[in-house]
């Protein structure tokens with residue numbers, strides 16, 4: 500099979516939506532020169548952002564550190580009130596945020612609205628959680644003393660976020676950091692920095708102390724992390740992105756013994772059993788694969804389908820994929836937007852060619868488009884072989900790679916044959932099977948009969964080489980807290 504592009508029409512951007520997105524960009528305080536930010540659907544430069552050197556990054560650390568002293572002493576109610584005000588301001592700007600996300604990242608407007616809902620939920624969750632600090636009071640087992648455990652802010656947090664969920668990845672880190680009493684330096688991905696700038700602008704408008712959240716963008720991320728993570732004022736690093744970069748950041752963090760949270764790569768198995776509800780399985784797989792154009796670390800990567808349901812399932816999934824309208828995220832009715840860059844499109848071609856060469860059947864898609872933007876068709880491959888690259892690598896794009904299996908034990912063994920352990924999915928109407936398989940999957944997250952398990956109230960995170968720590972829920976707050984105890988000597992007074 501050779502690399503092909505087709506001349507099929509793509510949905511174009513709606514003019515009013517484009518104007519809306521560009522008006523939001525105009526409202527952000529940005530320089531006229533610096534790193535160019537491109538719209539992945541058109542390759543057009545839509546803004547410039549500062550290219551901060553090491554000196555500017557360390558200056559930002561200094562400013563956040565100074566602002567953090569008062570913030571650490573603020574009452575829990577003050578923090579909660581400020582976070583509630585930020586939440587309200589974000590919600591009031593839902594349409595602005597959604598248009599901006601779609602313009603800089605490529606996802607369809609409807610999905611961008613979903614991200615705004617998801618991303619703002621983290622701010623609301625931590626506004627509510629801020630006033631309920633964990634801690635307890637108990638006696639030592641041998642008597643004679645009492646133990647009082649308390650939480651304190653871990654200190655200045657460096658947050659490094661990816662391009663795939665420009666709002667949600669930022670709020671999932673900033674909100675718990677602020678709730679715990681920590682100042683923040685955030686470095687968004689150079690590919691999608693505008694949403695972070697805008698969301699932080701909305702935070703300041705809502706009353707977050709001006710210097711508490713510092714945004715740094717740079718063309719030299721390596722120099723940034725080498726300088727900032729070794730600075731003694733920094734006490735925490737939280738990263739979402741690729742496993743190789745995560746490993747590098749952990750090396751740097753070890754020198755300063757930083758508290759570290761890492762949300763890294765995935766290779767999610769999705770298992771459909773013969774006793775699954777076919778429609779539920781197709782809907783769930785469609786969502787687990789095509790959410791965010793497949794550009795998610797919890798995206799279904801290896802789809803295992805039991806022999807008895809496989810033909811019906813693959814036919815129904817291929818039909819759904821073939822109907823997805825492709826085009827500009829700001830277009831009317833777009834179901835799949837542009838991928839993040841041209842490297843991602845080239846990678847989808849390579850994966851498809853490799854899988855077909857090794858024996859897979861292409862059921863739909865498998866091609867790009869004659870376009871300046873980064874488009875690749877929704878693709879379904881059946882009978883994928885274990886030695887194919889799509890079975891071994893994180894696809895991060897709109898290719899559903901289906902393999903078949905016969906027994907439950909075989910499915911579990913194959914699902915766990917990876918160094919990654921972020922998410923897994925199981926589709927069956929048998930409750931015992933669902934729970935037994937979920938227990939056997941070596942992942943931090945399991946979707947049971949559903950394809951999008953993420954929620955602000957859930958402790959998102961992986962095991963094995965998918966990362967360390969959790970984001971969301973009360974566990975996500977603990978990532979920004981020190982646990983301390985006081986041992987109080989007791990003696991009888993009567």
Ligand SMILES: NC(=O)C1=CN([C@@H]2O[C@H](COP(=O)(O)OP(=O)(O)OC[C@H]3O[C@@H](n4cnc5c(N)ncnc54)[C@H](OP(=O)(O)O)[C@@H]3O)[C@@H](O)[C@H]2O)C=CC1
Pocket residue numbers: 659660661662663686687688689690717720721722723724725739740741742744745747762763764765795796893895
């Ligand atoms: N777990 C997840 O959610 C994600 C996983 N990925 C996986 O990673 C692959 C590559 O995507 P990519 O965007 O390159 O992911 P990266 O891991 O390279 O980038 C993620 C973030 O880390 C920053 N970064 C990169 N290198 C360093 C460094 N040495 N020090 C500090 N920060 C750094 C990036 O900044 P900048 O881009 O400005 O250099 C970005 O902000 C994807 O195809 C996918 O497989 C990607 C994104 C998210």
Ligand SMILES: O=C(O)CCCC(=O)O
Pocket residue numbers: 663664739762794795796797953959
């Ligand atoms: O790591 C990612 O790909 C982003 C998180 C996805 C999610 O929160 O559902």
